[in-house]
Amino acid sequence: MRLDYLSIFPAYFDVLDISLVGKAAINGLVEIHAHDLRDWTHDRHRTVDDTPCGGGAGMVMKPDPWGEAFDEIIGTESDPSVHVIFPAPSGTPFTQSAAAELSSAQRIVFCCGRYEGIDHRVIDYARSMWTVHEVSLGDYVLNGGEVAALAITEAVVRLVPGFMGNPESLAEESFSAGQDGLLEYPLFTRPVSWRGLDVPEVLMSGHHGRIASWRRDESVRLTRERRPDLTDSDSSGIH
Numbered sequence: 653m654r655l656d657y658l659s660i661f662p663a664y665f666d667v668l669d670i671s672l673v674g675k676a677a678i679n680g681l682v683e684i685h686a687h688d689l690r691d692w693t694h695d696r697h698r699t700v701d702d703t704p705c706g707g708g709a710g711m712v713m714k715p716d717p718w719g720e721a722f723d724e725i726i727g728t729e730s731d732p733s734v735h736v737i738f739p740a741p742s743g744t745p746f747t748q749s750a751a752a753e754l755s756s757a758q759r760i761v762f763c764c765g766r767y768e769g770i771d772h773r774v775i776d777y778a779r780s781m782w783t784v785h786e787v788s789l790g791d792y793v794l795n796g797g798e799v800a801a802l803a804i805t806e807a808v809v810r811l812v813p814g815f816m817g818n819p820e821s822l823a824e825e826s827f828s829a830g831q832d833g834l835l836e837y838p839l840f841t842r843p844v845s846w847r848g849l850d851v852p853e854v855l856m857s858g859h860h861g862r863i864a865s866w867r868r869d870e871s872v873r874l875t876r877e878r879r880p881d882l883t884d885s886d887s888s889g890i891h
């Protein structure tokens with residue numbers, strides 16, 4: 653899997669070299685390429701933004717640098733196997749199932765906007781050439797797309813076959829298909845007693861049936877408390 657990042661702050665992605673994603677890069681599972689969008693400007697000030705047509709606050713990212721960067725980084729041929737991701741507050745909420753789908757992609761290009769966003773023609777052009785995803789991390793406002801690109805990268809790469817030492821652990825995580833759409837149950841390890849707080853006795857019983865039942869009950873309880881929106885979905889084990 654090749655991952656490209658287009659941003660006016662490419663140094664944001666240096667962190668990928670020290671993380672597990674960096675280890676995947678060393679193992680050849682992923683290739684990481686960060687690019688400075690300003691490298692595709694031609695004026696002295698390396699300008700990437702301009703005022704919004706129709707007025708309004710803030711600045712909008714000009715289409716020209718993006719188009720030239722696309723030509724050089726992706727090419728000028730249409731290829732639906734290339735996934736181009738535009739993080740945006742107006743995007744579709746990014747989910748674990750979206751991460752799972754992207755984990756089989758051979759090429760992902762992250763377009764990290766800043767200011768008020770990117771000229772919409774850039775997205776329209778990308779849609780005419782590649783598979784485009786306009787996604788949002790959640791209902792809060794960030795200053796740009798870089799943090800979202802990092803979060804999406806981690807969610808996707810950890811699902812790439814060969815990345816996780818123990819792929820079975822993926823099945824028990826919150827939001828994974830194996831969890832019936834339920835939140836993960838509380839976790840405990842040694843010591844059994846810590847600052848007057850004990851591990852639930854059932855977990856020390858060695859009775860696998862009771863342990864499984866306790867864990868499911870806890871997942872149902874937590875999901876009902878914290879994510880009632882998940883309890884109505886068809887994939888959840890609660891109805």
Ligand SMILES: N#Cc1c(-c2ccc3ccn(Cc4cccnc4)c3c2)n[nH]c1N
Pocket residue numbers: 739740741743764765766767768769787788789790791792793794795796797798800
């Ligand atoms: N994914 C995601 C996001 C973003 C996000 C993503 C890209 C950009 C490019 C610019 N901004 C600043 C900005 C601020 C306000 C209005 N419009 C734009 C971005 C915010 N904010 N919140 C999320 N969940």
